[in-house]
Amino acid sequence: MFARLYNWLDERLKLTPIRIALLEEPIPGGASWIYVFGSVTLFAFLLQMSTGMFLMLSYAPTADHAYESVRYIQEEVPFGSFIRSLHHWGASLMMVAIGLHMLQVFLYGAYKRPREMMWLVGVVLFLITLAFGFSGYLLPWDQRAYWATQVGVNIVGTIPLIGDTLVRIIRGGQTLGTLTLSRFFALHTVFLPWLLMGLVVLHLVILRRVGPAGPWDTARAAAIREPFWPRQVAMDAIAMFVAFVILVGLALGLPPSLADRANPADTTFTPVPEWYFLFYYEMLKYFRGRWEIVGTVVIPVLFYTLLFLLPFLDRRPERRPFSRPIAIGAGGVLLVVVFTFLTISLRAVASIPVTDPSVVRGKQLYQYLGCAACHRIHGEGEAVGPDLSYVGTQRDAAWLMQRWKDPESMVRGSIMPAYTGLNDVELRDLTNYMLSLK
Ligand code: HEC
Structure with a gap:
């Protein structure tokens, strides 16, 4: 049945050469679980594309309406909050997957000759992924989005000579506003996706031209040659499925909240970026005053230059980790630095009181209006009306709004x-x- 369908299609579409190119590619050393992260990254990207397209159906990229439209997605659109949650956690999945993929390539020395070009394209893909994260963070236009983006824009502003101009281009004006949102939205939904898709194709075409690197043990790589289909395809598919299950679990269990609407006047808000920018954000705190530029420009430029040039700096053909003490040592130090800053920063974030300012104001109103004359909350107030200690579990927002009005x-x-x-x-x-x- 399947064979007949295949033959029918093959006769008309000439599938066999495509099948051979896509599935019969030999993997030196055979299939392995360690190679799955590239596919998982691509899978995460495709998920982001699909959930993003559905979010676009109801999102309005203007300062006046963005926040309300996200609230609308959360509260009114069928499955809206689930899709937003998937998109939110999908970004994290993509970051983790691309990080593990790069780590694997680094550990295996797979960037070495003749695969330098694949590495270069890969680093650009990584930068685009970061740009996706940064541009997407502003879109809900809540306090968190606004102030974290403000910090990001300020960082750009510290670049000597061109900083101010760049900031004006990014913001599209003197302050963060509708033009900024339009720009970030266009970047996030048109420029970056096309750029990323083009470069992914390039990345894969190069992979097909030079072939995968395989294990660092050249004897093993030469001894075993296994085609991509079926075992590697199966491993990739299982990894994607596991990633998807984790993603759905996170999306259902920890839906992202929406803070208060962006309020440019409220400078008391403590901006917190997404976790994948946190370590960098923490590091910046150590460079103050005239040293600031070390954190905002010197270190990033140095880091990305080294990352780009890695295949040209680490040129010996030896790929065994133990025979590459400098490269592996540098990578290890980088990981330690990143995770140290991340830990410090997570501690600091955990100590920020998480009360929503809206809740604080609501509590003041409750006192000001004398609701306690009839209601009791955890033993305080009179018992004329119902006890409100747990009203949050019994009623929802729509019900309460109706109740007041x-x-x-x-x-x-x-x-x-x-x-x-x-x-x-x-x-x-x-x-x-x-x-x-x-
Ligand atoms: C004069 C007394 C009185 C005052 C003042 C008062 N309430 Fe009530 N409230 C009641 C009574 C009686 C009920 C129960 C009957 C009803 O739902 O109307 C009630 C019901 C409620 C409910 C619904 C509880 C539920 O789950 O059914 C909420 C919520 C509530 N009040 C909040 C407030 C808030 C907030 C204030 C202050 C802005 C306030 N009330 C002021 C008497 C009062």
Whole structure:
């Protein structure tokens, strides 16, 4: 059945050469689990494309509407919050996968002659992935997005001579606003995807031209030659499936929140970038004043130059890790530095009080309006109305909003006053405070 279908298609599309090119490629040393990370990265990217396209259906990239449109996706669009959550965690998956892929290539010395070009394209792909993360972070236009991006833009501003001009180009004006959002959105959804797809194709074409590197043990590489199909394909597929299961678990278990709407006037907000930028953010704190530029320009430029030039600096054909003390030592030091800063930074982030400012304001309103005259929260206040200690678990936002706006529609003849004098922000703050009572 399948063979007949294949023959039918083959006669019309001449599939055999394509099949041979894609699936029969010999892998020196045979299939291995260690090679799966490139495929997982590509898989993560394809997932980001699909979830991203669905998010675009409801997202509005303007300062006036971006935040509300994300809230709309979260609250109204069917499966909206799940898709947003998948897209959020998919970015992390892609970072982890590309990191492991690079680590494997590095450890195996697979960037060495004749695979230098594959490495160069790979480093550009890595940079594009970072740009994806940075540009996507602004799009929800909440406080976190706004202030983290502000920090990123300030970093660009410290580049000598061209810094100011670059900042103006990135922002599209004097401040972060609608033009910035348009730019980040276009970058995130058009420029970067096309660039990435083109370079992925190039990366794979080069791979097919020079072939995979295989193990560092040349005797083993020469002894065993196994085609890509079926075992390596199966390993890649299983790895993708496992990655997908983890992703869905994270997306369901830890959906990303939406902070308050971006408020350029509120400078008290502590900006926190995504975890994959955290170590760098932490490192920056050690370069203050006139040393700042060391962290914002010198170190990154040095790092990426070294990364690009790696195949041309580490030129001996020897690929065994133990015979490459300098390269492996440098890589090890880098990992230690990254994880040290990341740990310090995660500790610092954990100590930031996580109360949403909206909740704080809601609590103040609750006190100001004298709700405690009728309600009790954890033993404080009177018991005229229901106890509100756990109202956050019993009611949702829509119900509460309705409750404030039109109490008669909820409970006929309620003695609770209608709070019609409050504006939308105040009502939302009050709601958020109620929802925090769990
Ligand atoms: C004069 C007394 C009184 C005051 C003041 C009052 N409430 Fe109420 N509230 C009630 C009574 C009685 C009910 C139960 C009947 C109803 O739902 O109308 C109630 C119900 C509620 C409920 C619904 C609880 C549930 O799960 O059914 C919430 C939430 C609530 N109040 C919040 C507030 C907040 C916030 C304030 C201050 C802005 C406030 N109330 C002020 C008397 C009061």
